[in-house]
Amino acid sequence: MADPMKIRATLQGDVADVRVLMAHPMETGQRKQGDKVVPLHFIQNVTAQLNGATVFSADISQSISRNPVFAFKVKGAKAGDKVVITWQDNTGDKRTDETTVRAAGS
Amino acid sequence: MESTRRKLLKAGWGLGLLAAFGAALVKPGRALAAWNKGAFEAKTMADGMKALGVANAVESSEIVIHAPQIAENGAVVPIDVTSNIPGTSSISVFIEKNPFPYTGTFDFAQGAIAFVHLRAKLGETTPVRAVVVAGGKYYTTAKEVKVTIGGCGG
Amino acid sequence: MRHALVLGIAAALAAAPWPQAAAQAPDPTAAEFDKFREKMEETNPAELFEAKGEELWRARRGPKNASLEQCDLGLGPGVVKGAYAQMPRYFADVDRVMDAEARIVHCMVALQGFKYEDLAKQPFSNATRTPDPVSITTYVAAQSGGMKLAAPQNHPKERATYEAGKAIFFYRAGAFDFSCASCHGEDGQRIRTQPLPNFTKPDQAIRAAQGWPGYRMTGGVMHTLQWRMNDCFRQQRFPEPAYASETLSALLAYLTVNANGHVYRGPGIKR
Amino acid sequence: MRLASAGLLAGAALALLTSCAMQPRDHRPEALAMMKRDFHARGIAGMDRLNEDAVQAACNKYGDNPPRDVAENLQKAQVATIKWPADGKLLGDWKAGERIAQNGRGMSWSDKGGVGGSCYNCHQIGPGESSFGTIGPSLYRFGKLRGYGADMQRYAYGKIYNAKAYNLCSQMPRMGHVGALTEQQMKDLTALLMDPASPVNQ
Numbered sequence: 152m153a154d155p156m157k158i159r160a161t162l163q164g165d166v167a168d169v170r171v172l173m174a175h176p177m178e179t180g181q182r183k184q185g186d187k188v189v190p191l192h193f194i195q196n197v198t199a200q201l202n203g204a205t206v207f208s209a210d211i212s213q214s215i216s217r218n219p220v221f222a223f224k225v226k227g228a229k230a231g232d233k234v235v236i237t238w239q240d241n242t243g244d245k246r247t248d249e250t251t252v253r254a255a256g257s
Numbered sequence: 258m259e260s261t262r263r264k265l266l267k268a269g270w271g272l273g274l275l276a277a278f279g280a281a282l283v284k285p286g287r288a289l290a291a292w293n294k295g296a297f298e299a300k301t302m303a304d305g306m307k308a309l310g311v312a313n314a315v316e317s318s319e320i321v322i323h324a325p326q327i328a329e330n331g332a333v334v335p336i337d338v339t340s341n342i343p344g345t346s347s348i349s350v351f352i353e354k355n356p357f358p359y360t361g362t363f364d365f366a367q368g369a370i371a372f373v374h375l376r377a378k379l380g381e382t383t384p385v386r387a388v389v390v391a392g393g394k395y396y397t398t399a400k401e402v403k404v405t406i407g408g409c410g411g
Numbered sequence: 412m413r414h415a416l417v418l419g420i421a422a423a424l425a426a427a428p429w430p431q432a433a434a435q436a437p438d439p440t441a442a443e444f445d446k447f448r449e450k451m452e453e454t455n456p457a458e459l460f461e462a463k464g465e466e467l468w469r470a471r472r473g474p475k476n477a478s479l480e481q482c483d484l485g486l487g488p489g490v491v492k493g494a495y496a497q498m499p500r501y502f503a504d505v506d507r508v509m510d511a512e513a514r515i516v517h518c519m520v521a522l523q524g525f526k527y528e529d530l531a532k533q534p535f536s537n538a539t540r541t542p543d544p545v546s547i548t549t550y551v552a553a554q555s556g557g558m559k560l561a562a563p564q565n566h567p568k569e570r571a572t573y574e575a576g577k578a579i580f581f582y583r584a585g586a587f588d589f590s591c592a593s594c595h596g597e598d599g600q601r602i603r604t605q606p607l608p609n610f611t612k613p614d615q616a617i618r619a620a621q622g623w624p625g626y627r628m629t630g631g632v633m634h635t636l637q638w639r640m641n642d643c644f645r646q647q648r649f650p651e652p653a654y655a656s657e658t659l660s661a662l663l664a665y666l667t668v669n670a671n672g673h674v675y676r677g678p679g680i681k682r
Numbered sequence: 683m684r685l686a687s688a689g690l691l692a693g694a695a696l697a698l699l700t701s702c703a704m705q706p707r708d709h710r711p712e713a714l715a716m717m718k719r720d721f722h723a724r725g726i727a728g729m730d731r732l733n734e735d736a737v738q739a740a741c742n743k744y745g746d747n748p749p750r751d752v753a754e755n756l757q758k759a760q761v762a763t764i765k766w767p768a769d770g771k772l773l774g775d776w777k778a779g780e781r782i783a784q785n786g787r788g789m790s791w792s793d794k795g796g797v798g799g800s801c802y803n804c805h806q807i808g809p810g811e812s813s814f815g816t817i818g819p820s821l822y823r824f825g826k827l828r829g830y831g832a833d834m835q836r837y838a839y840g841k842i843y844n845a846k847a848y849n850l851c852s853q854m855p856r857m858g859h860v861g862a863l864t865e866q867q868m869k870d871l872t873a874l875l876m877d878p879a880s881p882v883n884q
Contacts, residue, residue, distance in 0.1 A: 157458045166370065170454045176538065177631075179378070181356070184538065195292045206369040211361035212297050214352055214377050216333045217631030218456040222374035223363070327604070329444040330628035330682050335451050376451070405813035407605045407682050408629075409646050409803055410786025571712075578713035581745075583738045585731040586789045586862065587855035588846070590742075594817065602803045602815045645790045650727045656720035661713070 156248040160234045167228035167252045169199065169207075170220070171236050177217045193241055194219060200235045201225055201252075230254045296359045302351045302386065305359035309349065311388055314395035317342060320387050322400040331379040331404035338363075338373055342391040345371035349390075353399075354383035379404050438599075441606045448680060457549055457626040457678035460541060460633040464550025467543050473523030482518035484511070484551065495555035496675050499664040501566040508572040510663040512548045512637045513655040519544065531654040535641065536632040548635045549624045549678050560620060560675050562667040569664070572657075576665030579658060580610070586648040591662070593647075595619075605682060616670035622679030629682060636663055710742070727791040737846050746851035753850045760847040763859050764840050772835045772872050776882070779874030782867050783807055789862050796862040799842075799871055804854070807874065808881045817853060824875040826883040839872045 154174035161168045173194065180191030193213040199206055207223045232252040239245045296308035306314075323337035338348050348371065349362040355378070363373040371389070379385075379402060386399040468479045468491070484494035485502070499510040505517060519525045536545055564570050583590040594602065595610045608615035624635040640659045644652055652658050714732070723729050737756055740748045748756075785798020801807060804817035807824075828834050841848055843858030857863040863871070874880050 154459060154463065157462065159454075170374075172454060172456055172459055174456075174459045182538070189538075201367065204367045206367045207363065207365060207373075209361055209363045209373075210292050210297075211375075212357055212359060214355050214357065214360040216376040216378055216628075218459060218626075220374070220376050220451075220454050220456065222372075222454065223365075224370040224372050225368050226370055227368040325443055325447045327440055327443050329447065329604075332631065333451070333628040333680075335447055374454075406603050406802075407813070409602055409800070410784075571709075574709040575713045575716055578709040579717060581742070582710065582713065582717075583742050584734055586727075586860045588738055588741075589853075589855070593853050600815070600817050602817065603813045607817075645727075645792060648727065648731065648789045650721045650729050650731055651724040651791055652717075653720045653722065658716050658720040661716065 153244060153246045156236060156238075156246065158234060158236055158248055158250040160228075160232075160250055160252040162228060162230055162252055162254045165227055165229070167201070167225045167232065167234070168222065169225065169234060170222045171197075171199075173219045173238055173246075175217070175219060175238070175240065177213060177215055177219060179213045191241060194238045195241050196239045197221065198237050199223065200233075201228060202232050203235075228252050293359075293362075297357060299359060300357065302353045302358040305351060305357075306388070309359065309362070309388075311349070311395050314388055314397040317389070317396040317398055320348075320389050320396060320398040322385060322387055322398060324385055324400055324402050326401075327403040327405060328379060330407055331381070333376050334379050334385075334402060334404075335374065335376050336385060338387045340371035340387075340389045340391065340396075342371070342389055342396055345389050345391040347390045348373055349388040350375065350377070351386040351388070352377060352379055352383055353386060355380050438601070438606065440604050441601070444604075444606070451680050452676075455626055455678065455680055456631070457553075457624065457633060457680070460546045460549045460624075460626075461553045461678065462550075463541070464546035464548070467547050468550055473519065473525045475522065475524035477522050477524075479515070479518050479522060479547070481522060482515070484514055491551055491554045493555055493558055495552045496558040496560050497562060499569075499572070499660050499667060500563050501568045501572075506568075507657055508569055508660050508664055509655075510636065510660045510667075511551055512544055512635050513660050515544050515547050515551065516655045519547075527655075534654040535638045536634060538630060538632065541633055545624070545633050545635055545638075548637075549633055552624050552675075552677050555675050556677065558675055560617070560667055560671050560673055562664060562671055564668060572661045572664045573668050576661035576663070579662055580665055584649070589647045591643065591647070610666055610669060613669055613671070613673060616666055617673035617675075620667055620670040621673070621676045622681055623677055625677070625679045625681035627681045634681070725791040726789070726793065726795060737850060741851040744851075748850060757847060757850050760844050760850070760856075760859075761840075763856075764843045764847060765858070765865075766836075766839075767865055767869065772839045772869060773877055774866060774869030774871075774873045776870065776873040776877045776880035778867075779870035779872070779880075780808060782863070782871055783874060784811070789860070796857075796864070796867075799857060799863060799867065800855075801871065809884065810881060821875055822882060824882055825878065825880070830876060830878055835872060835876050838875050839868060842868050842871055 157172040159170045175194050176192055178189050178192040182189045191213060194211060196210055198208040206225050230252055233249060234252060235247060235249040237245065237247040293309060296305050299305035299308050319341040321339045324334060328334045338350065340348055345365065347362055347364045350360045351358045352360050360377055365371055382403045384399040384401050386397060389396040471478050481488045484491065485497055485500045486494050495511050498514065499508050501508050509517060516527065516530055519530065520527050530544060534542055536542065564573060580591040594607050598609045600607045608618040610616045610619060623639060624633060627634050637654060637659060640662055641652060717732055721729060721732060734742060737760065740752055740756055782799045783801035786800045786803055787793055788797030802811055802814045804815040806814040806820035806822050809822065844856040845852040845854035846856055855862060858868055874882055
């Protein structure tokens, strides 16, 4: 099972600055280990919800770096709002983690 | 999303049907649009754009790509894309000289600002191109990122 | 005759103006790296390993089914906060100076019953595996973030180890006649595009110390100073130093003491 | 176990050290003893690599600034190590030379022997490569600036073969002397610097 994400959602005014770190090898299918090619293994889809509503979603390729990092911003957020992020990879593996929006400096 | 809508229209789906799906279509979630295999497996940027339905993209200085002129390491190149075009619903990123240039599409809804930070692998010095969808139209800009050899190389 | 001719040319060349690369002006490439490095460190994949390390620190593991919570990192059993910034230091129970990872390995052996030989077999991260001491060191280091480095020089062995580290730093040998100082003993040098801090100066020594443990972009793996020292010796064309050995603690004492007084900002991101 | 035994082994030396801590002293013997305990041979990198040869010993002893007479004698001996090509030709193929200059591998425990020249790690050379180190001087327009004469060809080849023949404590490795490069590779590198057709001289 995949390791947990690290999600940080910090309020700046009424904008939540959301940063997420994901533990994933993002194998391109081109890398060799010994003389064996490591098969393609990468996150294809990321969705983020703020209090249940989808605010950000992404379809991505194996060109995204290993252990992916994304950041996005949502206007109209307030402290305590729930952020839920889910990724799914090409093998069907999935992971969902959540956090709450925090005021800057708290 | 736009491409899905166009395909639906092209395929002769009635307006009624479109209206019925309207709620789902307006919401740029990925529920409806499956991961676009054709676009992601395209080996050139032109083919990737075609598969994605990008047409008549207009060069725009309202899209800002913030990426290093010279990357410290091609394996992790930080890229920020901001669209200042009103009504931006998505940003797509292409890394022109990668084996598979189409790198991803980022959709914004419900108050999300048209901005994304990502980190990508760049195989060599290449333009990084962003394509924005706003009000059903396509806008684009690009920035060259230089990839060099950093350390001892041993 | 031949000798004289060769030496004569060398002398003439030494006197002639060499077309130098603009080494004195601030390197625009290095400035560009710094700008984006800072940005990337705001969201550093090292945090994933830090979280894993904290879990490992607290978990009861090993043949003795014990946690590391009684491990003394120099500030008393179980005290993690600030410990990394005050290592390498002398530990009476082993009568030697240890850097953070060497101490963690010692605790894993002494408290949990792991075998040094097993931990030393494949001590560095690769694409599919991050050794436990690497994650634990990352966790311990993160608990000193924002603190000033203060590797002690009180015990005679701390001072002697610093001096040994300095001597190792300047020792030229091996197939290419390199010492650590060949690359890290002068200001403003770089290999390819990679800036090389001068470790003999505090304001540059900190540039090295503060970035480790580091998430290395090459390969996307977490590495500690133990790996950095090992791979430097490889590039130096030396034989291989033993994992967590006294030689490496001595070099790290030299590096850290030189950086003392500067704020530690790791774990970092490395090329 | 290495971790604990290291302290015991160093004990005697360190006791001595602390007893005369007032005087500046040479810490290299203890440092070298420590390294000999802690290092092991791996691949082609044997433990003998920790031993200084005469050049390394002089540079270590005098902090890379040996007295003139010491340097001159050792330098002469280094000049004598240079094996000049039997066919008398010093210029190979600059295109091959560029590839050798780019390659940073060779002579480490992860290599099987010599591979490349690692030249760009430290030197600016060709105009097409902007990723170059600055530990050594720029070699851009090497021949164009210095002339294409036979003496300069010899200097370039000889310097690559054994840099210590020209400057005893140079930071440059002795590529031919230690067998990191073959005669043909050194000819190709000489051509990269000295062939009027090489991009280096455009």
